[in-house]
Amino acid sequence: MIRFEQVTKRYPDGTTAVDDLSFEVAQGELVTLVGPSGCGKTTTMMMVNRLIEPTSGRILVDGEDIAAVDPVRLRRRIGYVIQQVGLFPHRTILDNTATVPSLIGWKRAEARARAAELLDLVGLDPATYGPRYPHQLSGGQRQRVGVARALAADPPVLLMDEPFGAVDPVVREQLQDEFLRMQAAVRKTVLLVTHDIEEAVRLGDRIAVYGQGRIEQFDTPGAVLGTPASPYVAEFVGADRGLKRLSVTTIEPGDLEQPPVARPDEPAARAADRLRAQRARWAVVLDPDGDLHGWVGIDGLGAGGAVVDRAHRMNAWVPVGAPLKQAFGVMLQHDAGWVAVLDGARFLGVLTPAKLHEALRRSVDADALGVPRGQVAFDSVADA
Numbered sequence: 001m002i003r004f005e006q007v008t009k010r011y012p013d014g015t016t017a018v019d020d021l022s023f024e025v026a027q028g029e030l031v032t033l034v035g036p037s038g039c040g041k042t043t044t045m046m047m048v049n050r051l052i053e054p055t056s057g058r059i060l061v062d063g064e065d066i067a068a069v070d071p072v073r074l075r076r077r078i079g080y081v082i083q084q085v086g087l088f089p090h091r092t093i094l095d096n097t098a099t100v101p102s103l104i105g106w107k108r109a110e111a112r113a114r115a116a117e118l119l120d121l122v123g124l125d126p127a128t129y130g131p132r133y134p135h136q137l138s139g140g141q142r143q144r145v146g147v148a149r150a151l152a153a154d155p156p157v158l159l160m161d162e163p164f165g166a167v168d169p170v171v172r173e174q175l176q177d178e179f180l181r182m183q184a185a186v187r188k189t190v191l192l193v194t195h196d197i198e199e200a201v202r203l204g205d206r207i208a209v210y211g212q213g214r215i216e217q218f219d220t221p222g223a224v225l226g227t228p229a230s231p232y233v234a235e236f237v238g239a240d241r242g243l244k245r246l247s248v249t250t251i252e253p254g255d256l257e258q259p260p261v262a263r264p265d266e267p268a269a270r271a272a273d274r275l276r277a278q279r280a281r282w283a284v285v286l287d288p289d290g291d292l293h294g295w296v297g298i299d300g301l302g303a304g305g306a307v308v309d310r311a312h313r314m315n316a317w318v319p320v321g322a323p324l325k326q327a328f329g330v331m332l333q334h335d336a337g338w339v340a341v342l343d344g345a346r347f348l349g350v351l352t353p354a355k356l357h358e359a360l361r362r363s364v365d366a367d368a369l370g371v372p373r374g375q376v377a378f379d380s381v382a383d384a
C-alpha cells in the first residue's frame with residue numbers, strides 16, 4: 001500500500017536524513033517508526049504526502065508513484081495527524097473536524113454530519129464538544145479532534161507524527177487504547193512516528209527501528225523485543241525487553257495446563273477421593289458443557305453435600321488472546337498461583353507461572369524461526 005524503494009533524502013546543507021530506505025506497509029497495517037531524535041523518522045513520513053521530496057528513489061502509494069500525482073490530490077487520500085494538532089482557533093470543533101470534507105466539496109450538512117459521527121468515534125460527544133472552540137478543550141481532547149479531522153474524508157492512508165506526544169502518560173495510554181479500538185474497526189494503512197519504544201510496541205503491527213537515516217530492524221514487536229537484530233537495537237529497546245515482551249505476547253490454548261475437574265452436582269466426598277488419588281489440592285468446577293463454574297479446594301470437600309455447595313467463585317481469570325502481562329497482573333492481584341483462561345464462558349485451562357515463562361520462551365524461539373508458537377518443540381526450551 002505504501003512502498004519505499006531505495007529512497008534517499010539529502011537536505012541542501014548536506015545532511016543525509018534518510019539513506020537508501022526500502023520497506024513496505026501493507027494495506028490495513030499499522031507500522032510504527034521509532035528511533036532517537038534526528039534519525040529521519042519525520043522526514044520519512046513527510047515524503048509520503050510530498051511535504052518533502054526525496055533526493056532519489058521512489059515512493060508508491062497504492063501502486064502509484066507519488067512523484068506523478070498532484071500533491072493536493074495526493075493529500076486528500078492521506079490523513080495527517082501531528083502533535084501540535086493545529087486546529088483553527090476561531091472555528092468550532094465541529095467545523096474544524098469538517099474542514100477536509102468541506103474543502104473537497106461536500107455539502108455543508110453532509111460534512112457536518114460526518115464530523116459529528118467522527119467526534120463520536122474518537123469518544124467526544126458531538127453535542128457537548130462540537131460547538132466548543134479549541135481553547136475550551138483539554139490537550140487530550142484536542143488530540144482526539146486531530147485524529148477525527150484526519151479521518152474525516154475517509155482516507156485509506158493515515159500519517160501520524162507523535163500523535164499522542166503532548167499529553168501526560170495516563171491520558172496517553174487512554175488515547176492509544178482508543179486509537180487501537182478505532183483502528184480495529186476502520187483498518188487504515190498507518191505510518192506512525194514516535195520516539196517512544198513503549199508506544200511503538202503497543203501500537204505497531206510491525207516496527208521500524210531507525211538508526212541514523214536507516215532502518216536497523218523491521219519486524220513485529222515480539223520479534224524486535226525477542227531477537228533484536230543488532231546490539232544497537234537491543235540497547236534501544238531496553239534491558240527490560242523481556243518484560244516488554246509480556247505485553248505483546250498473547251495467551252494461546254497450547255500454553256495451558258489442564259487441572260483436575262469436578263462437576264457441580266458431584267458428591268463432594270467423591271471429588272475429594274479423586275483429588276487425593278491424583279495428589280491434587282484443588283479442581284476447577286465445570287458445567288457439563290465446559291463452562292467455568294468456579295474452583296474447589298480439597299480442604300473444603302470434607303463436609304458432605306455436593307461440589308457446588310463448596311465451590312468458590314473464580315476471580316483470577318483472563319480471556320484467551322489476552323497478553324501474558326495481563327495474566328501475570330491478575331496472578332499478582334489475586335495472589336494466585338494460576339489463572340483460569342476462558343473463551344467466553346468456556347474454560348480452556350490454567351496458566352501457571354512456569355507455563356507463562358515457557359510461553360514467553362517459546363514465542364522468542366517461534367519468532368526467531370518464523371513459525372507459529374505451537375510448532376516450537378516443547379523440549380527446545382524445557383532445559384533453558
Ligand SMILES: Nc1ncnc2c1ncn2[C@@H]1O[C@H](COP(=O)(O)OP(=O)(O)OP(=O)(O)O)[C@@H](O)[C@H]1O
Binds near residue numbers: 015037
Ligand atoms: N530542512 C532541513 N534542512 C537540513 N537538515 C534537516 C532539515 N530537516 C531535518 N533535517 C535534519 O535531518 C535529520 C532527520 O530529521 P527528522 O526530523 O527526520 O528526524 P526525526 O527522527 O523525526 O527526529 P525527531 O524525533 O527529533 O523529530 C536531522 O539530522 C535533522 O537535523
